[in-house]
Amino acid sequence: MDGASLQRGRRPGITVTNTERTLLEYLVDISENHSPLDFMLIADHIDKFFYGALLTLEVTLISLVVGGLMAIPLALARAYRQPWLNRPIWCFTYFFRGTPLLVQTYLVYYGLAQFDVVRESFLWDPVLSSPWWCALITFSLNTAAYTTEFLRGAIENTAKGEIEAAKACGMSTLRMMRRIILPSAFRRALPAYSNEVIFMLHSSVVLSTITLQDILGVGRWLNGRYYLAYEGFITAMLFYMALVFVISRVFRLWESHWLKHLRPRETVEA
Amino acid sequence: MTKNKLVALGLAGLMTLFTGTASADGHALRVGVEGAYPPFSWKEADGTLKGFDIDFALEVCKRLKKECVLVEQEWDGMIPALLAKKFDTIIASMSITEERKKKVDFTVKYYNTPAKLVAKKGAGFAGTADGLKGKRLGVQRATTHQCSAEKLYPGAEIVLYATQEEVFQDLAAGRLDAQLSDSLQAYEGFLSQDAGKGFDFLGQDIDDVECQGVGAGFAVRKEDSALRDALSKTILAIRADGTYKSMNDKYFAVDIYGN
Numbered sequence: 160m161d162g163a164s165l166q167r168g169r170r171p172g173i174t175v176t177n178t179e180r181t182l183l184e185y186l187v188d189i190s191e192n193h194s195p196l197d198f199m200l201i202a203d204h205i206d207k208f209f210y211g212a213l214l215t216l217e218v219t220l221i222s223l224v225v226g227g228l229m230a231i232p233l234a235l236a237r238a239y240r241q242p243w244l245n246r247p248i249w250c251f252t253y254f255f256r257g258t259p260l261l262v263q264t265y266l267v268y269y270g271l272a273q274f275d276v277v278r279e280s281f282l283w284d285p286v287l288s289s290p291w292w293c294a295l296i297t298f299s300l301n302t303a304a305y306t307t308e309f310l311r312g313a314i315e316n317t318a319k320g321e322i323e324a325a326k327a328c329g330m331s332t333l334r335m336m337r338r339i340i341l342p343s344a345f346r347r348a349l350p351a352y353s354n355e356v357i358f359m360l361h362s363s364v365v366l367s368t369i370t371l372q373d374i375l376g377v378g379r380w381l382n383g384r385y386y387l388a389y390e391g392f393i394t395a396m397l398f399y400m401a402l403v404f405v406i407s408r409v410f411r412l413w414e415s416h417w418l419k420h421l422r423p424r425e426t427v428e429a
Numbered sequence: 430m431t432k433n434k435l436v437a438l439g440l441a442g443l444m445t446l447f448t449g450t451a452s453a454d455g456h457a458l459r460v461g462v463e464g465a466y467p468p469f470s471w472k473e474a475d476g477t478l479k480g481f482d483i484d485f486a487l488e489v490c491k492r493l494k495k496e497c498v499l500v501e502q503e504w505d506g507m508i509p510a511l512l513a514k515k516f517d518t519i520i521a522s523m524s525i526t527e528e529r530k531k532k533v534d535f536t537v538k539y540y541n542t543p544a545k546l547v548a549k550k551g552a553g554f555a556g557t558a559d560g561l562k563g564k565r566l567g568v569q570r571a572t573t574h575q576c577s578a579e580k581l582y583p584g585a586e587i588v589l590y591a592t593q594e595e596v597f598q599d600l601a602a603g604r605l606d607a608q609l610s611d612s613l614q615a616y617e618g619f620l621s622q623d624a625g626k627g628f629d630f631l632g633q634d635i636d637d638v639e640c641q642g643v644g645a646g647f648a649v650r651k652e653d654s655a656l657r658d659a660l661s662k663t664i665l666a667i668r669a670d671g672t673y674k675s676m677n678d679k680y681f682a683v684d685i686y687g688n
Binding site: 269272273278283288290368370372376379380382383384385386387388389 | 505506508509512513528529531532567570571572575576579588589590591595598599602603604
């Protein structure tokens with residue numbers, strides 16, 4: 160029978176030709192009845208996992224960019240102890256670093272929705288009613304807080320000699336900041352930032368708790384739909400591992416490029 | 430002793446360790462319950478579990494002369510946890526469906542109520558596949574309602590939640606256009622409450638035996654057929670001698686046993 164569909168319980172829809180049929184049937188049988196992991200079921204839904212990965216990357220990357228841009232002025236204000244800004248910024252970073260991201264996200268998503276004022280405000284319809292926006296706002300503020308603190312550390316640790324040299328050249332404070340202090344601080348903050356990026360990716364599983372279909376969300380959907388224990392989680396894990404692998408590779412490349420001057424010098428033996 | 434034998438011995442030791450802690454000791458019946466599905470099961474502020482499912486579990490244990498150990502478990506991990514021997518049976522309003530029967534065995538039903546859509550009063554759309562096209566439809570993950578929603582309303586945007594309470598929360602907040610769940614639970618847990626003011630059922634009872642199954646039963650592991658039969662007998666006895674009616678009337682105005 161050409162194009163007959165396999166009536167194998169879960170997958171009513173697979174259409175195969177005659178020659179493919181026996182092999183596919185064989186694989187489905189192994190997968191469903193003998194293998195500890197139903198790999199054919201995962202293969203059937205792998206496209207959903209790719210869409211999930213897109214959402215995970217989208218929210219993670221946008222919030223990293225937004226949070227990163229916010230962090231630069233905040234870190235400068237902290238590093239230079241700006242009288243009216245230092246304390247409030249410290250409070251902000253303390254709050255976001257001192258509480259779990261899950262709780263922060265719940266507060267924004269479920270918490271704010273309790274108030275009629277919020278639900279009737281102009282912010283509700285396009286922004287706060289959408290889980291995507293709620294996540295993006297919380298994640299951005301969260302990563303901004305972490306980035307502010309280690310960027311501040313990097314700025315404060317700028318070598319005195321670099322600053323003296325800049326002053327000796329007659330640079331104004333602004334120019335010195337733009338040309339010397341910030342680029343140097345960015346480079347030295349790079350290793351810490353790669354951790355922040357990977358933590359952000361891991362933290363993005365919070366998306367699945369506010370109904371979004373990120374990688375873990377799809378994994379939980381698969382588990383829920385077919386009452387499975389492992390398949391969804393293991394596939395999600397592999398996706399996260401692959402993403403982290405790529406991210407850490409990219410950072411290692413950047414580090415070897417931007418931090419070349421900080422590597423211990425090879426001494427020439429006499 | 431060869432290395433292989435040592436490994437084998439070690440493995441055997443591990444196995445007894447695992448099965449030793451996992452098997453019921455004969456005096457206790459470990460029951461998986463949810464605790465987030467009023468009025469069938471919910472948790473009081475002091476941590477005690479209450480509800481129809483809980484009463485039912487305690488009554489069954491009493492009749493089987495076993496000590497009841499209630500084990501709380503998130504809904505979407507319920508069947509995996511049973512298979513991992515974290516408890517011996519699930520008493521958590523679990524519908525008896527073909528899909529679940531591939532993994533676990535069920536007793537006879539202990540109640541059967543239909544599923545229904547809930548939406549704002551005068552929602553302006555019908556509870557049909559066409560009416561729900563492009564609408565946000567909330568369901569609890571890993572339920573018969575997830576199955577029905579994906580099957581009956583392919584055009585709807587289906588939004589999944591960990592607990593039914595969260596579904597109602599987002600429906601009340603206006604993030605969902607409609608939700609699909611057990612009609613009785615929706616009435617008792619939402620529509621009759623303050624949060625459910627302004628909401629009502631939409632359309633008729635869901636007619637979908639393939640997804641919805643034939644009522645709620647207790648789930649047991651497939652190898653525990655003796656336990657399954659004992660539980661089934663107990664359910665029928667509770668129904669027959671009138672105990673069912675008093676438990677039923679404590680929570681519901683109608684008889685939920687179904688036909």
